[in-house]
Amino acid sequence: MQVILLKVPLLLCDEVERRLQGEGGQEPRCQVLRAAGLEHLPERLPPGLVILGDDGGALKEMVELCRRVHARRFSWRTHLTVLTRRSPVELQALARAGADECISPPGEDWGVRLIALSRRLHLDGMEAPALVRLEQPRVTAQEALYALLSSTSADIGPEFFRALVAHLVSAFRVTGALVGALTPDKEHLQLLAFWTDGGFRESRLLPxxxxxxxxxxxxxSCHIPDALVERFPDDALLQEQGYRAYLGVALRDSHQQAVGVMAVAHGEPFEAGxxxxxxxxxxxxxxxxELARGRAQAELEHTRDFLSNIINAVPDPVFVKDREHRFVAMNAAFARFMARTEEQLIGKSDYDFVPEHEASIFWRKDEEVFRSGQPxxxxxxxxxxxxxxRTLITTKAAFTGAGGEQFIVAVIRDVTESRRLEMQLRLADRMASVGALAAGVAHEINNPLAYISSNLSFIAEQLAQDxxxxxxxxxxxxxxxxxxxxTRRVRGIVQDLKFFARADDEKQGAVDVHRVIHGALRIVRNEFQHRALLTRALEPVPAVHGSEGRLGQVVVNLLVNALQALPIDRPSEQNSVRIATHHKGAWVHIEVEDNGQGMSSEVQKRIFDPFFTTKPIGKGTGLGLSISNTLIQVMGGWIEVQSTQGKGSTFRLVLPVYQEKAAAPEPAPTPVAPPTQEPRRRVLLIDDEPAVGASVRRLLRGVHEVHTLQDAREALGLIARGERYDAILCDVMMQGMSGVQFVQELERVAPEMARRTGLMSGGVFDAQARSFIEARALDFLHKPFERESLRAFLERLYR
Incomplete structure (x- = not known):
């Protein structure tokens, strides 16, 4: 019999071996193998006796060692004895971990123990088989080596188990062999490969x-040399196949947990060596x-599919880039957004799909996230x-992969439509303010128009005399x-309204605060004349960073709100509104203060909520302060509110001071040439309003030769027939052919004259025309104009 002494102290080993081998020259009855640890023993312990020494250390460590020994033995043919002096409670823990018996270190009874163990380890009371018999197995060394090499070189996956079963049948020379996996409930065995009677059978689920x-x-492990059916009468597969002998082992994962069974069976009895x-x-x-690897791979694929389904369920585009800024993963929404397939996007970068200047911006933003590690x-x-x-809001975050590689994940929100709606909402709020002030604006215009009209009538009468x-x-x-x-007063008011009502005023830069305030006050001046006393406390302040149109909208909104907060039944001389400016460090404050009704703390908490209003139905939309707050935040500032109910409110705009970029060095002054008389030029003016052409001829009479037309198509016909002009001035908004269309056609038929063409307009025109003017860097003249501005404009066209 084979005896293994595991972790038994040296002196104790000698005593145990002496007792086991017998004394007084008796023949050795067993082979003894000493080992200091499991790593010195074979993966599968042979039949026999295992004696495990307990040094009295931590119970947890001893229980774990006992469990590992138990997992590596053939428990039906191997006996595990633990030499220990532990308490009865601890002995129960060792027994549950796999120990067959726990006894104290050896005494005089070891000879008796050996006889008892020998009888227990061999069936039917037969005499213990000699060691020589264990050395004559069914499998030869050559067959074992071939089977091992074949299993090592076999492909992984389902075919691996079929190949392994075939090698088992050949090496053991048996009727059948199988590999099965435990089901999650551990109540069944799912056959992965099953060979019997010369061929593979279909997989099946066995109880x-x-x-x-x-x-x-x-x-x-389990070895039944014979009478297999009698031993397991309820096994339908054994009854079906008529097997008599069985040898099987448990398949374990890396945590030594049983995951399946591999076994051979034979129609005749057989012993195993x-x-x-x-x-x-x-x-x-x-x-x-391999079974554990397959399960891990299946779990990985399941997890991958699960995560893929999750990310594809996200309606917003999502993508992942590697450290080289290449797309490595994405969801279906991103592929649709890019109008590409996933295969077309993987491994590519932004430079492959978008204009270079946009791709460079994306690359720089990605690099900031990679380097900082911050989203x-x-x-x-x-x-x-x-x-x-398209206008996008992109949220990006960096993460590190399992191999240490850096990636960024990004989520995109397409806000193009919402931005367009926001612009329309802001414009609607501006127009609502203009509508509310329409009567006052009309009054401001009608006053100068009244004496202009009277004066012109007087002039006409006087000029009629000889x-x-x-x-x-x-x-x-x-x-x-x-x-x-x-006319200058009227022009100023119209320009203020035009500027205030511009829908596409999105550019930000240096803003003259006092200029904006004065323009806003001109718009609302008539309202104040009969409602309240307006006071100004405008300290000198630097320019702020923002948009003149946006800031003007906010100031007008605050002034109108201040007026509406004043009690209706109070005399106007008791109502006051104060507008002030202050400079504090890097910030400029604009304050609008009134002595009106004030607000409760509950109202103050909600004044910036969209559609919240305390005004009667039909008197307000509840959008003014919400939009104003958004506009100021976009400019990098905020709005502060102080209010006492019954005493009034103060709204304070806090805006950042404009930081000028380093100015380029001024060029050396060029000598000023002595004034010379301006040469006479041929000028073509195209405007569908005949009075404009007549006025321009009067302004330029004696200086230039002016030709006027009301149709841009007629002008193109003259140019096509050879007419040439030193300068062309064309209105933007005309019926038939617009000024933009005229310039586009002129660029085709007479590009040299297109370079000397300027546009003019007296009102707001569409975004397409504005984009065209900005893209071509065309000179532009605002109506109304005076002699000096007109002549200076034409002089620029000649150059």
Whole structure:
């Protein structure tokens, strides 16, 4: 019999071996192997006796060692004895871990113990087989080596188990062999490969209870040399195949948990030797590893599919880039957004799909996340495959893969439509403010128009006379000057309204705060004349960073709100509104203060909520302060509110001071040439309003030769027939052919004249025309204009 002494102290080993071998020259009755640890023993322990020494250390460590020994033995043919002096409670823990018995270190009874153990380890009371018999297995060394090499070189996956079963049948020379995996409930065995009677059979699900497979899993191995059906009468497969002998081992994963069974069976009785156990144990280790690998791969694929389904369920585009800024993963929404397939995107970068300047911006933003490791959110612009510009909010975060590689994951929100709606909402709020102030604006315009109209009538009457006295000429001159001053007032109000109502004023830069305030006050001046006393406390302040149109909208909104907060039944001389500016460090404050009704703390908490209003139905939308708050935040500032109910409110705009970029060095002054008389030029003016052409001819009379037309198509016909002009001035908004269309056609037929063409307009025109003017860097003249501005504009066109 084979006896293994594991972790037994040296002196104790000698005593145990002496007792086991017998005394007084008796023949050795067993072979003894000493080992300091499991790593010095074979993967599968041979039949016999294992004596495990307990040094009295931590119970947990001893229980774990006992469990590992138990997992590596053939429990039906191997006896595990633990030499220990532990308490009864601790002995129970060792027994549950696999110990067959726990006894104290050896005394005089070891000879008796050996006889008892020998009888227990061999069936039917037969005499213990000689060691020589264990050395004559069914499998030869050559067959074992071939089987091991074949299993090592076999392909992984389902075919591995079929090849392994075929090698088992050949090496053991048996009727059948199988490899099965435990089901999650551990109640059944799913056959992965099953060979019997010369061929493979289809996979099937076998119940585990009452089978030798259950014995193999419970004890680590199971060997029934004969009478297999009688031993397991409830095993339908044994009854069906008529097997008489069985040798099986449990398949284990890396945590030594049973995951399946590998077994051979034969229609005739057979014994198993050490070589048989060693080969089956080695192949079982390989099969267990492959079964665990297959399960891990299946779990990985399941997890991958699960995560893929999750990411594809996200409606927003999601992508992952590697450290080289290449796409390595994405969801279906991103592929649709890019109008590409996943295969077309994987391994590519932004430079392969979007304009270079946009790709460079994306690359720089990605690099910031890679280097800082901090997530960020940016508003970006992307030109899609159809050439449309999209506005995106992209949130990016960095992470490290299992191999240490760096990646970034990004989520995109396409806010193009919401930005367009926001712009329309802001414009609607501006128009609502203009509508509310329409009567006051009309009053501001009608006042100067009244005396302009009267003066022009007076001038016409005086000029109808044949002769004018000196006093009449002086009075005419005064009437003309008053009329000019009135037109300037009207022009200022119109320009303020035009600027205030611009829908596409998104550019930010240096803003003159006082200029914005004065423009806002001109718009609301008439409202204040009969409602409240307006005071100004405008300290000198630097320019702020922002947008003039946006800031003007906010200031007008606050002024109108201040007026509406004043009690209706209180005399106007008791109502006051104060607007002030202050400079504090890097910030500029604009304050609008009133002595109106004030607000409760509950109202103050909600004043910036969209559609919240305390005004009667039909008197307010509840969007003014919400939009104002958003506009100020976009400019990098915020709004502060102080209010006491019954005493009034103060709204304070806090805006950042504009930081000028380093100015380029000024060029050296060029010598100023002495003034020369301006040469006479041929000028073509195209405007569908005949009075504009007539006025321009009067302004340029004696200086330039002016030709006027009302149709741009007629002008193109003249140019096509050879007419040439030194400068062309064309209105933007005209019926038939617009000024933009005229310039586009002129660029085709007479590009040299297109370079000397300027556009003019007296009102707001569409975004397409504005984009065209900005893209061509065309000179632009605002109506109304005076002689000096017109001549300066034409002079720029000549150059």
């Amino acid at each position: 585990l209870r009452g089978t030798p497979h259950q014995e193999a899993i419970t004890h680590g 050490i070589m048989d156990y060693a080969l089956l144990g080695a192949l079982g280790t390989r099969a267990g590893a 960020n959110e940016n508003e970006e612009t992307l030109t899609d495959s159809a050439g449309r510009s 002769e004018l006295e000196h006093e009449a000429r002086t009075e005419l001159r005064q009437a003309v000057l008053e009329s000019l001053e009135g």
